[in-house]
Amino acid sequence: LDGGRYVCAVDRETLADAGSAATSVRQLAGALLPVATAATRTRDALVALDTHGGTRLVVLEDDGQTYLGLVCLRGDRERLCLDSETLGV
Numbered sequence: 001l002d003g004g005r006y007v008c009a010v011d012r013e014t015l016a017d018a019g020s021a022a023t024s025v026r027q028l029a030g031a032l033l034p035v036a037t038a039a040t041r042t043r044d045a046l047v048a049l050d051t052h053g054g055t056r057l058v059v060l061e062d063d064g065q066t067y068l069g070l071v072c073l074r075g076d077r078e079r080l081c082l083d084s085e086t087l088g089v
Contacts, residue, residue: 006060006067009033037062049073 001007034048035058049057055073060066072081 001067004067005065006035006058009056009058033058035060037064038068045071049077 033054033056034052036045036048037060039062040048040059045057049055055075055077057071059068059071061068073079074081
């Protein structure tokens with residue numbers, strides 16, 4: 001994030017494979033995680049995840065820049081991961 005603006009995302013495997021401490025996160029990022037806006041229909045968001053084969057989806061405000069959150073599927077790709085702090089649990 002740059003303030004509240006989404007810049008990029010990387011995953012652990014990419015960081016582990018980077019090899020050089022001099023490599024910047026921005027150089028590694030590319031299109032590693034699919035991105036959707038808050039207005040994206042659930043069905044379309046799931047298609048993006050399936051196309052990518054991943055379990056994490058970056059969600060931005062409708063301006064396409066302001067970071068809103070991250071949707072995460074569990075390993076079974078059937079259930080969502082939930083943040084207990086967000087839910088007040």
